[in-house]
Amino acid sequence: MPELPEVETIRRTLAEHVINLEIKEVRLIWSSAVCSWEDQSFEDLVTGRRIQTIDRRGKYLLIRLDEDLTLIAHMRMTGRLNYYTEKREPEKHTHVVFGLEQGEVHFSDVRKFGRIQAIPTSQCFSNSSLSKLGPEPLELEFTPHVLKERLRKKKISVKAALLDQHVLAGLGNIYVDESLFQAGISPERRVDTLSDEEISKLHQAIQNVLQAGIDAQGTSFRDYRDANGEKGSFERELQVYGRGGEPCKLCGQVLERIRLAGRTTVYCSRCQK
Missing domain, CATH: 1.10.8.50 (Helicase, Ruva Protein; domain 3)
Known part of the structure; x- marks a missing residue:
C-alpha cells in the first residue's frame, strides 16, 4: 500500500504535469472507482474544471479543482495515478481516464480497493475520512x-x-x-x-x-x-x-x-x- 512517502512522491510528480490544466473529459471504465457528490454525475461534476493545486493529507491525495471542488484519491493497496503526454489506450486495470488540455491521467488499481471521491473543497475536512486523521508527522507542529x-x-x-x-x-x-x-x-x-x-x-x-x-x-x-x-x-x-x-x-x-x-x-x- 502506498504510504506517506509514496503518496507525496505521486503528488510531486503529478503536479509537475497537470497544474492549471483543464479536465476536458472523464471516461469511467469502472464506475465504482469514483464517488460523486450528492446526486450529480461524476463526469458532469468534474469535466470543465481546472486543476489548481495538488495537496496530500496522510495517505490521501487532494486534487484541488476550481469552483470549490476537490478530488480525494486513496490508492489503498495497488492504486496508481499515471500521467501520459498523449492519449493512450487504457490498460487492463485502468478504471478512470481524465483527458486534459495536454495529456491524460489514468487511475488504475489491480485489486479495485482504491477510490476517487468528489467533494466540495469547503467540506473536505468535515464530511470525509480526512476529518478523523491524526497529525502530519513531518509538520513543524508535530513534536x-x-x-x-x-x-x-x-x-x-x-x-x-x-x-x-x-x-x-x-x-x-x-x-x-x-x-x-x-x-x-x-x-x-x-x-x-x-x-x-x-x-x-x-x-x-x-x-x-x-x-x-x-x-x-x-x-x-x-x-x-x-x-x-x-x-x-x-x-x-x-x-x-x-x-x-x-x-x-x-x-x-x-x-x-x-x-x-x-x-x-x-x-x-x-x-x-
Whole structure:
C-alpha cells in the first residue's frame, strides 16, 4: 500500500504535469472507482474544471479543482495515478481516464480497493475520512509532546498504535517497522510503558525514516509507481521490513518475523527493546 512517502512522491510528480490544466473529459471504465457528490454525475461534476493545486493529507491525495471542488484519491493497496503526454489506450486495470488540455491521467488499481471521491473543497475536512486523521508527522507542529499526547492512555502495542491513522497520519507497515528499528523499540512494547526519552527517539526516527523514504521516491516492491511510472528506491535502504530470517544489519542477530496488529512484523530482538 502506498504510504506517506509514496503518496507525496505521486503528488510531486503529478503536479509537475497537470497544474492549471483543464479536465476536458472523464471516461469511467469502472464506475465504482469514483464517488460523486450528492446526486450529480461524476463526469458532469468534474469535466470543465481546472486543476489548481495538488495537496496530500496522510495517505490521501487532494486534487484541488476550481469552483470549490476537490478530488480525494486513496490508492489503498495497488492504486496508481499515471500521467501520459498523449492519449493512450487504457490498460487492463485502468478504471478512470481524465483527458486534459495536454495529456491524460489514468487511475488504475489491480485489486479495485482504491477510490476517487468528489467533494466540495469547503467540506473536505468535515464530511470525509480526512476529518478523523491524526497529525502530519513531518509538520513543524508535530513534536515529541504531540506524539506523547496521541499515545497517552493507550494500552496496545506501539506497532498497533502507529498503524492507527487516527493516532498519526500516513504511516503503514513499512515505515512503522523501520521507525521502530531506528528508535530501538520493540513493536510488541505497550505504548504506556514508553519513557519520555523513548518517545522522543521514536518521534525523531519517524521523521528521519519518512524523509528518507521521500528522498528515495518511495518503496517499490510490486505495484507502486510515481505519476511518471517510475519506481522508488527506498527498498535498498530497508533495515528490517521484508527481511525476516535474515541477519540484522547492525548486530547480525537473525531478524524475527511475527504477526502483530494483523500485519507481518519484522524486528531485531537484540537491537529493539
